[in-house]
Amino acid sequence: MKRREFIAGTAALLVPPSHLHAQTKPRRMGFLGVWTDEPARDPVHAAWLSGLREKGWIEGKNLLVEYRYAPDRLPALAAELVALIPDVLVAPGPQAAQALKSATSTIPIVFVAVADPLGLDIVPSLSRPSGNITGLATMVPDDFGAKRLEILRELVPSALKIALLVNPNNPMHRLNFGEFLSRTAQRLGVALLTVEATTAEELDVGFASAAAQHADAVLDLGDSLTFFQAPRIVALAAKHHLPTSYLFRRCADLGGLIVYGPDFADLYRRAAGYVDKILRGTKPADLPVEQPSKFDLVINLKTAKALGLTVPASLLIRADEVIE
Incomplete structure (x- = not known):
C-alpha cells in the first residue's frame, strides 16, 4: 500500500x-x-x-x-x-x-x-x-398492574372502590390489564369500576363519572392521551378530590399524588x-x-396533605423521590 x-x-x-x-x-x-x-x-x-x-x-x-x-x-x-x-x-x-x-x-x-x-x-x-x-x-412481569393497585391501596387504605381510567382505543388496555387487576382487587377486597376516555373532553366526563359512582380513588392505566393531557387529569383529580395514581413521571411534577411506572x-x-x-x-x-x-415511584406530599392523606413510612422509604 x-x-x-x-x-x-x-x-x-x-x-x-x-x-x-x-x-x-x-x-x-x-x-x-x-x-x-x-x-x-x-x-x-x-x-x-x-x-x-x-x-x-x-x-x-x-x-x-x-x-x-x-x-x-x-x-x-x-x-x-x-x-x-x-x-x-x-x-x-x-x-x-x-x-x-x-x-x-x-x-x-x-x-x-x-x-x-x-x-x-x-x-x-x-x-x-x-x-x-x-x-x-x-x-414487565404480569404483576406490574397489580403492584400499582397495591401501592395505591397502601396509600389510601380506606379505598373500597377504585375507578380504572382506560382508553378503549388502546389495545393494551383491552388485552390484559383487566384480568390481573381483577384478581388483585379481589384479594385486597376492593371493587373496581371502569371509566373511559378517548379524547381530552372525555377525561372530564370520566372523572365526573368516577365521582358520581362514589369511587374512593382512581388508577390511570396510562397511554398517549393521559401523557399529553397530564395537566388536565391532574386538575380533574384535584377538582373531584380523588386520590389518583399515574403512570407517567410528569404527572407528579404537575401536582399528581403518586406515580409508579417505567422511566x-x-x-x-x-x-x-x-x-x-x-x-x-x-x-x-x-x-x-x-x-x-x-422505574419511578414518586410521591407528592403536598397533594397528599391537600387530600387529607398520611403517607405511610413504608412508601416513603421505597420512593425514588418525594415532592414536598
Whole structure:
C-alpha cells in the first residue's frame, strides 16, 4: 500500500462518528405519533433528541425527520410515511406500532413504549423479533398492574372502590390489564369500576363519572392521551378530590399524588440507540426487544396533605423521590 493511501485510510478511522454522518447524505426517519405536545414541555421528547445527539444524529442536519400525528388517522398516516421510503420508522405506543407494521414489511421499524408486543402480535419473540420490527417494551412481569393497585391501596387504605381510567382505543388496555387487576382487587377486597376516555373532553366526563359512582380513588392505566393531557387529569383529580395514581413521571411534577411506572425518558433515549444501529446497517431482526430497567415511584406530599392523606413510612422509604 502506498504511504499516502495508508495515511488517508488511517485518518478516516480517526474521524468521530458525528463527523462521518455530516459528510454523507442525510438519512430520513418517519415518526408516527398519536398525540403531540410542545417539545420544550415534553421531557421524554427531549430525552429522545438527546439520545440521537449522543449517537451523532442531529435533526435537520444529517437526519431528516417526517412527523405525523393524529389519533384517528393512523393507518392513512402510516401509509403516507411508508410512501416517502424513509430509512427507518419510529412508532411510539401500540397503536402506531400496529399501524406501521400493517403498512410495511420491509422498512425497519423501531417501536417504543409498547406494553406487550407479544400479546399484540407485533413480534413473535422478544429475543428473536424477526421481520422488520423491534424496539423497547414497557412489559414487565404480569404483576406490574397489580403492584400499582397495591401501592395505591397502601396509600389510601380506606379505598373500597377504585375507578380504572382506560382508553378503549388502546389495545393494551383491552388485552390484559383487566384480568390481573381483577384478581388483585379481589384479594385486597376492593371493587373496581371502569371509566373511559378517548379524547381530552372525555377525561372530564370520566372523572365526573368516577365521582358520581362514589369511587374512593382512581388508577390511570396510562397511554398517549393521559401523557399529553397530564395537566388536565391532574386538575380533574384535584377538582373531584380523588386520590389518583399515574403512570407517567410528569404527572407528579404537575401536582399528581403518586406515580409508579417505567422511566419513559430512559426508554426513548435507548430507542435512539436502536435507530442509530439500524441506520448503520443492523437489521431489526438482530436487535432483541428490550424491557424497562428503571422505574419511578414518586410521591407528592403536598397533594397528599391537600387530600387529607398520611403517607405511610413504608412508601416513603421505597420512593425514588418525594415532592414536598
